[in-house]
Amino acid sequence: MSNNIKFAAILSFMGQTRDRFQVWGPAYTLEEKFARAARVENLGAVEIVYPQEFGDVAKTKRLLDEHNLVCSTVNVNIKTEPVFHMGSLTHPDANVRNKAIDYLKTGMDISVEMGCNMITCCPLGDGHEYSFQIDYVEAWGRFIEGIREAAKHRSDVKLSLEYKANETRARIIMGSATSALHVCDQVGLDNVGVTIDIGHALYAPETPSLSIAQLHLANRLFLFHINDNYRNWDWDLIPGSVNWWDWVENMLYIEKVGYDGWIVSDVMPGRLDAIKVLNAVNKSILRAKNLLDKVDHDRLWTAIRSNDALAAYDLFYRELGLD
Numbered sequence: 291m292s293n294n295i296k297f298a299a300i301l302s303f304m305g306q307t308r309d310r311f312q313v314w315g316p317a318y319t320l321e322e323k324f325a326r327a328a329r330v331e332n333l334g335a336v337e338i339v340y341p342q343e344f345g346d347v348a349k350t351k352r353l354l355d356e357h358n359l360v361c362s363t364v365n366v367n368i369k370t371e372p373v374f375h376m377g378s379l380t381h382p383d384a385n386v387r388n389k390a391i392d393y394l395k396t397g398m399d400i401s402v403e404m405g406c407n408m409i410t411c412c413p414l415g416d417g418h419e420y421s422f423q424i425d426y427v428e429a430w431g432r433f434i435e436g437i438r439e440a441a442k443h444r445s446d447v448k449l450s451l452e453y454k455a456n457e458t459r460a461r462i463i464m465g466s467a468t469s470a471l472h473v474c475d476q477v478g479l480d481n482v483g484v485t486i487d488i489g490h491a492l493y494a495p496e497t498p499s500l501s502i503a504q505l506h507l508a509n510r511l512f513l514f515h516i517n518d519n520y521r522n523w524d525w526d527l528i529p530g531s532v533n534w535w536d537w538v539e540n541m542l543y544i545e546k547v548g549y550d551g552w553i554v555s556d557v558m559p560g561r562l563d564a565i566k567v568l569n570a571v572n573k574s575i576l577r578a579k580n581l582l583d584k585v586d587h588d589r590l591w592t593a594i595r596s597n598d599a600l601a602a603y604d605l606f607y608r609e610l611g612l613d
């Protein structure tokens with residue numbers, strides 16, 4: 291495997307975080323969030339949220355430079371503001387849909403200023419809770435049209451769509467890797483692709499490495515968000531802390547498909563120290579990579595292609611010194 295793992299993190303996790311019941315940590319300023327990110331080992335970039343962290347684009351750029359970081363991706367948030375509480379791109383009101391599309395377009399422009407030329411967007415407000423709550427035909431059509439209009443804004447920027455099964459809506463309109471691929475096909479533009487969030491894939495429930503393969507073969511694998519969970523909800527835990535073997539397999543497929551973009555931590559520090567958690571994320575990437583590097587790949591792929599999973603496990607356990 292290449293030694294050039296490009297490790298990034300979502301900047302907002304360096305700030306105050308919360309769940310439905312508690313708030314953790316003080317309300318860090320943007321300057322403080324950057325200073326904290328700069329203390330994480332091997333961190334090369336941060337994913338920055340538009341509009342919340344781009345109140346002053348020049349200032350955000352200056353903070354990146356000051357801390358020797360780059361922007362991996364602009365994360366366009368079309369879910370948090372009250373206006374989007376019943377949806378954004380699928381909202382019945384054209385004014386709300388246009389606001390979401392404008393956010394995507396502005397995010398694309400900012401991504402060029404940041405030098406990354408990529409936005410990622412997880413449309414968590416576009417979905418439903420109840421039967422008879424939305425017109426699925428209209429909603430799907432609006433979703434495709436909205437993505438197409440935004441993506442046509444400029445072909446030099448990638449628009450990467452992050453799928454998720456639920457939360458904040460009980461059901462989200464683009465809930466799986468295959469659904470996201472269908473969006474890409476229906477939009478029909480080369481600059482539209484998919485952000486695979488490993489946690490979202492795990493609890494979809496998908497086999498994340500199969501999803502990686504599917505996205506890769508369709509030329510739509512644009513970005514990785516990494517985390518872990520108990521396959522029941524989006525707990526945003528440290529990758530490999532729960533599903534270790536899935537994680538090793540994912541790293542194998544990152545290598546196999548030749549992905550050379552950013553690997554972005556989408557881990558919620560929660561009750562733990564955010565910098566220690568991010569360092570642990572980095573370690574988990576390196577541990578899986580180091581284990582893979584030790585294993586003879588010819589033998590590993592021979593085992594896989596012979597459908598001999600037990601032989602593959604034996605290769606790993608031998609390298610771990612357990613046999």
Ligand SMILES: [Mn+2]
Pocket residue numbers: 452487515556
């Ligand atoms: Mn994510």
